[in-house]
Amino acid sequence: MTVRTVRSIAKIDDELCNGCGLCVTPCAEGAIELVDGKAKVISEELCDGAGFCLALCPTGALSIEKREAAAFDDEAAAGRTAEKLAAKDRPGGPAAIEQHCFACGRGEMDAVLFPCRTKGASTWVCAKCLPALIHG
Ligand code: SF4
Secondary structure, three states: OOEEEEEEEEEOOOOOOOOOOOOOOOOOOOOEEEEEOOOEEEOOHOOOOOOOHHHHOOOOOOOEEEEEEEEEOHHHHHHHHHOOOOOOOOOOOOOOOOOOOOOOOOOOOOOEEEOOOOOOOOEEEEEHHHHHHHHH
């Protein structure tokens, strides 16, 4: 039986979502996918409500709400992440788009990336390039 509880969970405004997909990869749990051109939380159990997706949304379509939902399932999220990584290069597999540092181009498989905003765009910066951005 699914345990339900009041907790934080991602909310997506369909009207504001432009289907860019920028929120899909930041979700480490694989809870968000594009369905018919719009971002959707595909399963409540996969969303931990951490909100990493929020920073990358260029339209403000994402928010975190507190409501009754199925409890977060750590095991299911780990399985989904493994599934996405395994299917990364397989056509038709779950989308796992490797992101890159906007400054040096290193990908997330080789570097730790942080979401950031620059010149009105949502993007990523790696741990190596971040200090230069902070200190000039
Ligand atoms: S980042 Fe925002 S606009 Fe883009 S797909 Fe996700 S919810 Fe939609």
